[in-house]
Amino acid sequence: MTSEDLETLAVADSGTRLAITLNRPAERNALTFGAWDDLDRVMSEVELRDDLRVVTLTGSGPAFCAGVDFGAIGAALEVERGSFPSFIRRWANIVDRFERVPQPSVAAINGPAIGAGLELALACDIRIASDRAIFAMPQLRMGIVPDVGGTSRLARATGEAFAKDVILTSRIVDAEEALRAGIVSRVVPHERLAAELEGVAAAIEDLPWPSAYFAGLAIDVGPRLDSRRAADIEAMADQVMLRQEEVWTRISRFMEGKGLRGI
Structure with a gap:
């Protein structure tokens, strides 16, 4: 699969490494139905590839991912109010793939990771961040709960008390606090993020499989x-x-x- 086949992602495939870039910079890489479909297509193929050794994920432009594009989703949504939103379960399964595929996944968080964007990052095995990155789960301000695995993954990464603090208050966490809390394992100056990602991915790529x-x-x-x-x-x-x-x-x-x- 190439970037030409995808509307919202840029993908580079070296044969042993698949580099995925969320590619809606003008919309801060917010996730539409099309973006979820693209992620689903890419990760479905990853599950079947024995040649790949590592998968990387980052965002284009100043943001990693601003979460769900509620404007686009609301305009396209045709679900009766009060019915169970099965599309959310599908999104959760797509996020799960980053955790479930045999290849390690590495997120390079280049800017804000908000809502579902943070939930997506949390599903990756290793998370490194630019010093410009910020993190938040503001869903409760809209009256909804983080719904693609964010509550459990944030609690596993940081402990329950910190997860409740962040989710119940919708507060913003900067990169250094995210490092102390366990949301990410490394923070580097923004201009070094690409090199840091390259180093982490190359080290994993070099390991004898599996x-x-x-x-x-x-x-x-x-x-x-x-x-x-x-x-x-x-x-x-x-x-x-x-x-x-x-x-x-x-x-x-x-x-x-x-x-x-x-x-």
């Missing part, structure tokens, strides 16, 4: 298990990885002092 998938799986499910079962997942993953010649080559190089500089 070690990154196994590690992510162990991290995701391990805290929910007792320590013995969590260790069993790690052991089963390494039983697979230690069958690969490339892994033994890397082990030899590591033991020769070529693995990590400075140790």
